[in-house]
Amino acid sequence: MRIEGKNVIVTGASSGIGRALALAFAGKRAAVTAAARRADRLDQLVREVAERFPDAPPVVPVTCDVTREADVSWLVGGTVERRGAVDILVNNAGIGLYGKMESVSIEDFQEVLSVNLLGAVRCIREVVPFMRTRESGVIVNVASVAALHGVPYLSAYCASKGALVAASQSLRAELDGTGIRVMIVYPGYTDTEIFEHEKVVGGARRPPGPFAPPGRVAAGIVRAIERNAGDVFLTAQGRALSVLRGLAPPIVERAMRRIARELRGGDESQADDGTR
Ligand SMILES: NC(=O)c1ccc[n+]([C@@H]2O[C@H](COP(=O)([O-])OP(=O)(O)OC[C@H]3O[C@@H](n4cnc5c(N)ncnc54)[C@H](OP(=O)(O)O)[C@@H]3O)[C@@H](O)[C@H]2O)c1
Numbered sequence: 001m002r003i004e005g006k007n008v009i010v011t012g013a014s015s016g017i018g019r020a021l022a023l024a025f026a027g028k029r030a031a032v033t034a035a036a037r038r039a040d041r042l043d044q045l046v047r048e049v050a051e052r053f054p055d056a057p058p059v060v061p062v063t064c065d066v067t068r069e070a071d072v073s074w075l076v077g078g079t080v081e082r083r084g085a086v087d088i089l090v091n092n093a094g095i096g097l098y099g100k101m102e103s104v105s106i107e108d109f110q111e112v113l114s115v116n117l118l119g120a121v122r123c124i125r126e127v128v129p130f131m132r133t134r135e136s137g138v139i140v141n142v143a144s145v146a147a148l149h150g151v152p153y154l155s156a157y158c159a160s161k162g163a164l165v166a167a168s169q170s171l172r173a174e175l176d177g178t179g180i181r182v183m184i185v186y187p188g189y190t191d192t193e194i195f196e197h198e199k200v201v202g203g204a205r206r207p208p209g210p211f212a213p214p215g216r217v218a219a220g221i222v223r224a225i226e227r228n229a230g231d232v233f234l235t236a237q238g239r240a241l242s243v244l245r246g247l248a249p250p251i252v253e254r255a256m257r258r259i260a261r262e263l264r265g266g267d268e269s270q271a272d273d274g275t276r
Pocket of ligand 1: 115145189190195
């Protein structure tokens with residue numbers, strides 16, 4: 001697929017992978033609609049694209065909370081009205097939540113699902129009817145290697161991403177033959193703000209990395225769209241985990257238990273009251 005001239009919506013475009021994706025699409029002269037809650041960050045992105053890629057169509061910033069149906073409807077409907085179509089939707093908005101499962105409140109668990117899983121579902125429900133009328137489109141769902149197997153101290157996050165993968169597979173089969181493709185991306189650890197903003201409920205330390213730069217992750221995603229890829233593993237660990245969990249589940253289980261032991265007992269005072 002050629003990216004130039006395509007109408008692209010990126011959710012969670014105010015920082016990290018989403019911001020890097022918006023820049024990568026603009027660098028290929030796509031018409032980007034950038035969505036997130038922080039309007040000031042989106043305005044910075046608009047300015048940066050205008051400076052770095054003067055040939056690209058201007059980025060349209062849309063303040064949108066993906067947990068609100070009205071915002072999502074406005075995002076998709078407004079993009080279609082302004083630009084005539086949505087060729088590529090990237091469901092990237094996401095939040096983290098770290099710590100032992102018994103300390104995670106139901107409300108916090110639900111919030112993670114509402115952003116990471118249902119945020120994508122809301123966008124998909126809005127965009128698919130438009131894509132069907134044009135018999136084309138690409139839906140890119142940004143999952144995580146944490147979707148491949150439950151990872152200790154990331155119960156809500158893994159549940160949200162695992163469910164996103166399952167829902168994406170359902171959608172992919174349902175849309176077969178319509179001209180609409182569904183891509184699932186499994187990034188590994190990436191150096192973004194997600195770790196600063198995530199709520200920490202305690203009971204474990206965060207592993208130290210290593211972290212990929214968001215620009216590299218974004219470039220990998222854009223290349224995968226150009227290649228019409230289906231499932232996109234951006235790291236060797238992600239590929240290895242996807243193979244091993246099928247071939248040798250006990251090895252993966254053992255590795256997860258070891259990680260849980262190594263990280264257990266993080267200072268309980270790390271728990272905070274972050275609201276994202
Ligand atoms: N970083 C990693 O190691 C890693 C690994 C695998 C997968 N991922 C996934 O990659 C995606 C991007 O995350 P990131 O690492 O780039 O983190 P990030 O820098 O924190 O970016 C997250 C983005 O999501 C937006 N967002 C959060 N809640 C939202 C809501 N309710 N409505 C709309 N937008 C919302 C944030 O913008 P506002 O706050 O302005 O709304 C921000 O633009 C997420 O889906 C994440 O799960 C990340």
